[in-house]
Amino acid sequence: MDEILSIRKDFDSKIENVSVLEKIDLIKSEFLGKKGKLTDLFKKIPNLQGEDRKNFALKLNKAKDHINSLIEKKLNELQGKEIQEKLSSERIDISLPGRPIEFGKIHPVTQVIDEVTAIFGEIGFSVAEGPDLETEFNNFTALNTPEHHPARDMHDTFYLTEDKNILLRTHTSPVQIRTMLSGKPPYQIIAPGRTYRCDSDQTHTPMFHQVEGLHIDKDINMGHLKGVLDYFIKKFFNVDKIKMRFRPSHFPFTEPSAEVDIGYEIKDGEIIIGEGNKWLEILGCGMVHPNVLRNCKVNPSLYQGYAFGMGIDRLAMLKYGINDLRSFFESDIRWLSHFGFNPLDIPASYRGFGK
Numbered sequence: 001m002d003e004i005l006s007i008r009k010d011f012d013s014k015i016e017n018v019s020v021l022e023k024i025d026l027i028k029s030e031f032l033g034k035k036g037k038l039t040d041l042f043k044k045i046p047n048l049q050g051e052d053r054k055n056f057a058l059k060l061n062k063a064k065d066h067i068n069s070l071i072e073k074k075l076n077e078l079q080g081k082e083i084q085e086k087l088s089s090e091r092i093d094i095s096l097p098g099r100p101i102e103f104g105k106i107h108p109v110t111q112v113i114d115e116v117t118a119i120f121g122e123i124g125f126s127v128a129e130g131p132d133l134e135t136e137f138n139n140f141t142a143l144n145t146p147e148h149h150p151a152r153d154m155h156d157t158f159y160l161t162e163d164k165n166i167l168l169r170t171h172t173s174p175v176q177i178r179t180m181l182s183g184k185p186p187y188q189i190i191a192p193g194r195t196y197r198c199d200s201d202q203t204h205t206p207m208f209h210q211v212e213g214l215h216i217d218k219d220i221n222m223g224h225l226k227g228v229l230d231y232f233i234k235k236f237f238n239v240d241k242i243k244m245r246f247r248p249s250h251f252p253f254t255e256p257s258a259e260v261d262i263g264y265e266i267k268d269g270e271i272i273i274g275e276g277n278k279w280l281e282i283l284g285c286g287m288v289h290p291n292v293l294r295n296c297k298v299n300p301s302l303y304q305g306y307a308f309g310m311g312i313d314r315l316a317m318l319k320y321g322i323n324d325l326r327s328f329f330e331s332d333i334r335w336l337s338h339f340g341f342n343p344l345d346i347p348a349s350y351r352g353f354g355k
């Protein structure tokens, strides 16, 4: 058999049987490499003459083209196979049905803090914060409540050091002191946060929440206090009319001081705010005592203003019909999914406040 033909046959059967990519290179060099079988035949061309030389070279070149094109074909075939195998081994089954996501709920206390913040925020109050651990000075002394003042005993304070210098704040009022000591008047802030007293029953828990308000400027009077509270209560309880009364009271840090009651009645077992002949106390307030201003380096003959403090948990109970305060702090997921709020419903005037 002619030499070229037998090399071609040899090549054909080898390339036919190859099944891994790496072997293709070996076959290529066996035939077309420097010492390859076909390459060797090319070396014979110079020894031939005339037609023989021409025919031989022609056949050789055809054989070379044949080998190159089969190698190319095999290469494509094996590469394609490799990609297919990879794709099918890395396949992801996207036909599984979706599983519903359960959103967490916003706790009613957080919700009410957000509502209060949004309402006061829209009329010029910014939010101030202070730590839960306070000094005796900020919590009492600077608020015009000196040692042995009876108001100190009424607070059932958790003291953290034997010298009674560090305590868990009994109210948010020390944030007034921090605010005034850290900047210049005017001040217009609210300060929501946790407060602590050693007390526990259906309407008291050792940890509870308050929001403080403070507005100090050159011409602030009790009329402003009344206007702001009236505005707040209407917005918060979503009512057009509100019955509100200021009852004279006493706090060491305000003069005069008042407690504010709102009118309500019970209809079909539900509490209706703003109507009726019953009164509900909701906050303490007054004009900031000149001693407090002096303790904070604010000149009382130039600046004056009002302050107020409200219990947030109580507001949440009233607005959302929750009747045991202790349930707020039990972390019962069933309770929370019933009384909690959608995290995407952020309170704002244009959207309405709460349910």
Ligand code: DAH
Pocket: 170, 171, 172, 173, 212, 213, 251, 253, 254, 283, 284, 285, 286, 306, 307, 308, 309, 310
């Ligand atoms: N700090 C008082 C309390 O916890 C509440 C209070 C009353 C705050 C009058 C005030 C205020 O700012 O002016 O009972």
